[in-house]
Amino acid sequence: MTHGPQASETRPPVRALDPGAVRLTRLRVRYADTDRMGVAYYANYLVWFEVGRTEWLRATGWSYRDMEQDGVALPVIEAHCEYRQPARYDDELEVATRATLVSPVRIRFDYEVTRAADGILAALGHTVHAALDAAGKPCRLPERVRALLT
Numbered sequence: 001m002t003h004g005p006q007a008s009e010t011r012p013p014v015r016a017l018d019p020g021a022v023r024l025t026r027l028r029v030r031y032a033d034t035d036r037m038g039v040a041y042y043a044n045y046l047v048w049f050e051v052g053r054t055e056w057l058r059a060t061g062w063s064y065r066d067m068e069q070d071g072v073a074l075p076v077i078e079a080h081c082e083y084r085q086p087a088r089y090d091d092e093l094e095v096a097t098r099a100t101l102v103s104p105v106r107i108r109f110d111y112e113v114t115r116a117a118d119g120i121l122a123a124l125g126h127t128v129h130a131a132l133d134a135a136g137k138p139c140r141l142p143e144r145v146r147a148l149l150t
Contacts (some may be wrong), residue, residue: 011012040087052097074129081125092116
């Protein structure tokens with residue numbers, strides 16, 4: 001059994017899949033983000049995914065706050081992260097975020113986290129979100145979001 005990526009792995013980077021839909025967000029690993037060894041704590045990658053998708057949505061001209069005020073929430077119903085190389089204290093990271101429409105009521109975001117200094121892939125992953133109305137019932141994604149992804 002092997003662990004981690006194979007030498008022959010040819011998975012294309014997120015930004016190569018659909019350049020028009022990718023949003024890049026930069027952030028820096030804070031001291032509070034690291035463990036005792038100075039390595040970014042694994043759960044922080046999910047927080048950085050959230051930063052990427054929030055900025056992706058904001059770049060479309062519609063923030064999470066606006067969406068929630070319009071009565072739609074996007075809770076995470078699935079999350080996946082593959083850790084490739086460690087990010088360390090004070091590393092500048094680039095989060096590439098891409099969205100795809102899964103169904104009229106679900107959206108998937110794919111992420112790549114790379115170290116800005118050397119372009120090394122630190123992690124990749126995805127989250128899937130269901131659209132819920134103000135009462136917590138499934139609803140269709142807003143037309144403006146669906147239009148971006150079709």
